Each structure stands twice: as structure tokens, then as C-alpha cells.
Amino acid sequence: MQNLAVGIDKMDFYAPGYFVDMANLAQARGVDPKKFNEGIGQDQMAVPPITQDIVTMGANAADFLTEEDKAAIDMVLVGTESGIDQSKSSAVYIHHLLGIQPFARSVELKEACYSATAALHLGLDYVRTHPERKVLVVASDIARYGLETSGEATQGAGAVAILLAANPRLALVDPDSAFMTEDVMDFWRPNYTDKAMVDGKLSLRQYTHVLEQVWDKYQAETGLTLDDFEAVCFHLPYTKMGLKGLRRLMKGASDEKKDSLRTYFEASEQYSRRIGNVYTGSLYLSLISLLDQAEGLKAGDRIGMYSYGSGSVGEFFSLILADDFQAGQDKAAHEAFLDQREEISVDRYEALFNDVLPTDGSELTLTAEHPSETYYVQGIADHQRHYAKR
Numbered sequence: 080m081q082n083l084a085v086g087i088d089k090m091d092f093y094a095p096g097y098f099v100d101m102a103n104l105a106q107a108r109g110v111d112p113k114k115f116n117e118g119i120g121q122d123q124m125a126v127p128p129i130t131q132d133i134v135t136m137g138a139n140a141a142d143f144l145t146e147e148d149k150a151a152i153d154m155v156l157v158g159t160e161s162g163i164d165q166s167k168s169s170a171v172y173i174h175h176l177l178g179i180q181p182f183a184r185s186v187e188l189k190e191a192c193y194s195a196t197a198a199l200h201l202g203l204d205y206v207r208t209h210p211e212r213k214v215l216v217v218a219s220d221i222a223r224y225g226l227e228t229s230g231e232a233t234q235g236a237g238a239v240a241i242l243l244a245a246n247p248r249l250a251l252v253d254p255d256s257a258f259m260t261e262d263v264m265d266f267w268r269p270n271y272t273d274k275a276m277v278d279g280k281l282s283l284r285q286y287t288h289v290l291e292q293v294w295d296k297y298q299a300e301t302g303l304t305l306d307d308f309e310a311v312c313f314h315l316p317y318t319k320m321g322l323k324g325l326r327r328l329m330k331g332a333s334d335e336k337k338d339s340l341r342t343y344f345e346a347s348e349q350y351s352r353r354i355g356n357v358y359t360g361s362l363y364l365s366l367i368s369l370l371d372q373a374e375g376l377k378a379g380d381r382i383g384m385y386s387y388g389s390g391s392v393g394e395f396f397s398l399i400l401a402d403d404f405q406a407g408q409d410k411a412a413h414e415a416f417l418d419q420r421e422e423i424s425v426d427r428y429e430a431l432f433n434d435v436l437p438t439d440g441s442e443l444t445l446t447a448e449h450p451s452e453t454y455y456v457q458g459i460a461d462h463q464r465h466y467a468k469r
């Protein structure tokens with residue numbers, strides 16, 4: 080059991096203050112709203128203003144850190160595929176904005192939506208050998224496919240911040256894990272564009288293929304079966320994709336087990352339905368949603384976690400809910416946070432989508448407009464982004 084005594088101590092998310100209703104987007108695109116609401120499984124899509132990037136969203140998500148946490152953090156690991164710089168890590172900016180003690184490592188990791196899971200395991204390995212110290216993992220992304228593209232309904236933006244520690248309050252992370260890499264061109268983003276390129280149908284097949292591979296390997300190596308899991312969380316590029324994954328895992332399960340897993344899945348998809356794809360943070364947003372929204376979970380329950388990043392890397396691992404896991408979550412605050420966002424029209428969403436920072440060295444000064452933007456992009460000058468806290 081000593082191996083299991085590290086995990087997630089605290090966790091929270093941030094999403095931009097603006098969203099578009101998927102039924103309105105469907106109407107504007109001449110699509111049956113049921114396609115987006117049921118076929119894709121999304122109700123709202125977060126829209127980031129120009130004042131929010133992966134740094135500010137990550138810092139906003141990690142705003143829960145206490146001074147004691149900041150003094151104990153030895154590593155800031157940011158998983159992202161929406162990097163703002165080819166050289167300087169977003170983790171360095173986040174480290175500075177949050178005021179984390181200076182003798183820390185700050186690094187950015189990349190492999191599509193998977194990299195936060197790599198960061199989680201790297202961070203836990205560090206905590207296992209330094210049990211008095213902590214690691215901050217931030218998953219922060221803006222999912223951009225482009226206006227009027229087939230991927231448009233699967234966009235979103237947001238961040239999840241996870242504090243790793245020994246004897247964690249929320250969940251222990253089981254070191255047993257099954258992972259794989261397979262070089263596939265299902266989704267990618269060359270350096271010269273800020274919009275993802277995707278072979279949509281191939282991406283669905285690859286997500287499912289990798290899930291089957293790592294799930295089989297996990298079961299063979301651990302001896303665990305679906306009956307050992309109370310719930311399973313999925314990477315949710317859109318919620319219907321996770322449901323398709325769950326259906327694969329449930330093949331052959333009893334009706335009672337299927338009903339129970341479906342109920343937990345519905346709890347885990349609530350926040351993603353209202354935010355959209357947050358790429359690296361998506362799996363962890365579904366975990367927060369599960370812990371907030373599910374009824375009947377108890378300490379000691381095992382939660383399956385399927386992480387998938389296009390390209391592709393996937394992993395299946397599990398968490399054990401800690402004794403105090405309920406005290407660590409705040410359903411009312413999370414729901415209030417989502418409710419205080421402002422609904423915008425499709426025209427405004429399109430304007431925000433096209434409103435980007437200058438790339439020619441010219442200056443722009445910005446002020447945060449939405450109250451949720453504790454940290455925001457204050458402007459750009461000489462090709463340098465400037466950040467502020469209000």
C-alpha cells in the first residue's frame with residue numbers, strides 16, 4: 080500500500096467567462112440542434128476572449144493554492160498543445176504569476192491531449208521520493224478547429240490545476256498503468272497555424288483502438304476487471320466520444336453494472352457538456368465533474384481513467400478515492416462558476432475567434448472584462464506577452 084500513498088491532494092478548473100449555446104451555433108450553421116446536443120453531446124462551448132491564453136487560464140485554475148502549498152511546490156509541469164512560445168515554457172510564467180518558491184523546476188510537456196497524464200505520473204514519481212514536497216500539474220488548452228469546419232462543434236477552452244502530494248486528500252493514484260504509442264495522423268497542428276488539422280473519422284477509430292489495447296493490457300497485467308471499478312472517466316473531446324468508449328468497456332458486463340457505470344458517466348460528463356474540449360485537461364475535468372455530481376461514491380472506490388492524445392499516445396490507469404475526498408470538492412462553487420459565465424451570440428463568438436494578438440511586434444494594451452479573469456493578458460509589446468493579476 081505504500082506505493083499508493085501519493086496522489087491528487089487538490090484540484091480545480093477554470094473556463095473562460097463566455098460561452099455560446101450549441102443550439103444557436105447549430106441554427107447558424109444550418110444543422111439540426113439535436114446533432115450537437117445529442118449526436119455530439121455538447122450543450123455549450125466556452126469561448127476565450129483575447130485576454131485569456133494557456134498561461135492565464137492555468138493560473139486562474141490554480142488560484143486555490145495556499146502560501147504553504149506554494150512554499151512546498153518543487154515542480155510546475157504544464158501539459159498543453161496550445162503553446163504560446165517555441166522556447167519559453169508556459170510553466171515559467173505560471174510559476175511567476177502564482178508566486179511559487181523560486182527553487183522549482185518549471186517545464187511544459189506536449190503530446191496532444193495526453194501530456195497532462197505524463198506530467199501527473201512524472202510528478203507522482205517525484206513525490207514518492209520526496210514525500211514532504213508537492214508538484215503542481217496544470218493542463219491548459221484552447222481547442223480551435225476554425226469557423227464552419229466539421230470540428231467546430233468540438234471546440235472549447237479551459238484549464239485544470241492539480242496539486243500532487245503524499246497522503247492526498249482527494250485520491251491515491253495506483254502506479255499500475257497500461258500505456259502505448261502508435262504513430263497515426265489523426266490530428267495535428269503544424270507550427271504555422273493556430274488551428275488543428277484533423278482526420279475526424281480516423282481520430283474516432285484511433286481513440287477506440289487505443290482504449291481497447293490499453294484496457295486489455297491493463298486487465299492482463301493487474302488482474303482487475305470492470306467489476307473492480309466503481310466508475311470510469313474518459314478523455315472527452317466531446318461527451319458522446321466518452322460514451323462510445325464506455326460502451327466498448329461494458330461489453331459483456333451485467334445489466335446492473337452497465338446501469339451503474341452509465342449513471343456515473345452522466346455525472347462525469349456534466350462540466351464538459353458546458354465547456355467543450357479542453358484537450359489536456361479534459362479527462363481531469365470529467366473527474367472533477369464525477370466527484371461533484373455523482374451520488375454514492377465512497378472512500379476506497381476505484382475510478383478508471385482513460386487518457387488519449389491524438390498522434391497517438393493513450394493510457395489506462397486508476398485512482399482510489401481517499402478518506403476525505405468529499406471535503407476536497409465544492410459542487411456548489413463549481414456550478415456557480417459555470418452559471419456566472421456570459422452567454423454570447425454566434426456573431427460575438429466569431430468576432431472573439433478572429434480577435435488575436437498581433438504577431439508583427441506592434442503593441443496592444445488590454446484590460447480584463449470578465450470578472451472571472453483574476454489573471455489576464457495585459458498586452459503585448461516587442462513580441463513579449465505581459466500578464467497581470469487584478
Ligand code: HMG
Nearest residue numbers: 111113114118191192229230233279282283286316388389
Ligand atoms: P461530423 O462529420 O460533423 O459528424 O463530425 P457526424 O456526421 O459523424 O455526426 C456526429 C454524430 O451526430 C453521429 O453520432 C451522428 O449519427 C449524430 P454517432 O453515429 O457517432 O453516434 N447525428 C445526429 N444525432 C441526433 N440528431 C441528428 C443528428 N445528425 C447527426 N439530427 C466529428 C464529427 C467528431 C468527426 C468532428 O466534429 C471532428 O472531427 N471533431 C474533432 C476530432 C475529435 O474530436 N475526435 C475525437 C477523437 S480524437 C481525440 O479525442 C483527441 C483530440 O481531443 C485531440 C488531441 O488529442 O489533442 C481531438
